[in-house]
Amino acid sequence: MSGDHTDATIARRVRRLETLLEEKGLVTGEKVDEVIDAFLAESSPANGARVVARAWTDEAFKSRLLRDGTAAVRELGYMDGSYQRLRVVENTATTHNVIVCTLCSCYPLRLLGPSPSWYKSEAYRSRVVREPRAVLAEFGVELPPGTQVTVWDSSAESRYMVLPRRPEGTAGMSEEELAGLVTRNALIGTAVV
Amino acid sequence: MTDRFPPGTRVRTFHHDPPHHTRLPRYARGKRGVVVEPEGPDELPDISARGSGDAPVEQIYAVRFEARDLWGEGDHHVVLDLWESYLEEDLAEDSEDDLAEDLEDDLADDLGGTADER
Numbered sequence: 091m092s093g094d095h096t097d098a099t100i101a102r103r104v105r106r107l108e109t110l111l112e113e114k115g116l117v118t119g120e121k122v123d124e125v126i127d128a129f130l131a132e133s134s135p136a137n138g139a140r141v142v143a144r145a146w147t148d149e150a151f152k153s154r155l156l157r158d159g160t161a162a163v164r165e166l167g168y169m170d171g172s173y174q175r176l177r178v179v180e181n182t183a184t185t186h187n188v189i190v191c192t193l194c195s196c197y198p199l200r201l202l203g204p205s206p207s208w209y210k211s212e213a214y215r216s217r218v219v220r221e222p223r224a225v226l227a228e229f230g231v232e233l234p235p236g237t238q239v240t241v242w243d244s245s246a247e248s249r250y251m252v253l254p255r256r257p258e259g260t261a262g263m264s265e266e267e268l269a270g271l272v273t274r275n276a277l278i279g280t281a282v283v
Numbered sequence: 284m285t286d287r288f289p290p291g292t293r294v295r296t297f298h299h300d301p302p303h304h305t306r307l308p309r310y311a312r313g314k315r316g317v318v319v320e321p322e323g324p325d326e327l328p329d330i331s332a333r334g335s336g337d338a339p340v341e342q343i344y345a346v347r348f349e350a351r352d353l354w355g356e357g358d359h360h361v362v363l364d365l366w367e368s369y370l371e372e373d374l375a376e377d378s379e380d381d382l383a384e385d386l387e388d389d390l391a392d393d394l395g396g397t398a399d400e401r
Contacts (some may be wrong), residue, residue, distance in 0.1 A: 119397070129302075147331060147355075175323055177322075192308050192310070193306060193308055194295070219310065219353075219361050220310075220353075220354055221357065222359050223359070226293075238359070238360070239358075239359035239360070240347075240359065240360040240361070240362060241359060241360070241361045241362070242362050243308065243361060243362065243363045243364075244364070245306045245307070245308060245363045245364050245365065246306060246322060246343045246364035246366070247323075247325050247343070247364075248322050248323075248324065248343075248345075248364050
């Protein structure tokens with residue numbers, strides 16, 4: 091369960107299985123590429139950023155988002171057909187949330203796109219549950235003393251996304267402009283906006 | 284399905300090291316935590332990973348742990364999603380142990396806060 095699966099047995103098995111399926115005429119390589127491309131085209135941190143911008147500008151949506159993330163993001167057309175449950179955790183003046191998958195690399199891919207390589211590294215996975223403040227400081231996140239830090243370890247079928255705090259001085263900005271401020275790392279909790 | 288562990292229940296995770304796949308990370312074994320809320324039922328991965336198709340469906344709970352219970356130090360929380368059979372109710376007497384009271388106080392604060400905010 092390390093971060094690099096390139097030479098893993100499972101990768102060889104998948105390649106062999108794909109070859110067999112192609113040889114038997116059950117699926118073509120082009121079709122597999124097409125499905126993967128379509129999936130990735132719909133998966134980007136811009137999705138998560140749009141969800142955050144909507145929550146920042148629509149209190150009722152924010153309430154629904156925090157109560158039932160899956161249903162709320164489906165209103166915006168995300169996570170259709172997914173069996174996973176989305177839970178959005180809100181950063182406030184006194185709380186900071188950060189997500190991880192210590193067992194492997196679970197990640198809200200549909201809302202954040204493919205995960206960064208550091209998210210899958212053993213260093214991040216093992217350290218952030220143990221010393222989140224030190225890890226966050228290395229990402230440049232300095233939290234005021236007394237901030238309650240919660241680390242969400244995605245050990246089952248729920249996926250987590252952080253709702254960052256809306257920055258000061260953004261009162262006049264449009265939803266689209268606000269979405270432009272939200273970074274992938276802010277959605278993971280390793281950055282603030 | 285009635286949940287065996289309502290929110291606020293103090294639980295303890297199993298302590299053994301199974302010879303098969305499990306989703307209870309080693310660092311959280313034999314540890315005390317508090318149920319935040321149910322996450323929805325799913326097949327038990329310890330069985331379903333064998334591919335035999337007869338895995339029981341169990342409730343999964345978000346369980347919050349204090350860093351000092353997991354690592355002996357730290358002031359943060361870690362929340363894990365754990366299948367019901369990974370947990371047992373923690374009935375330990377801990378009148379001399381301030382930890383449980385701290386956990387309950389924190390949880391009451393959290394629940395109070397979330398009720399307002401959500």
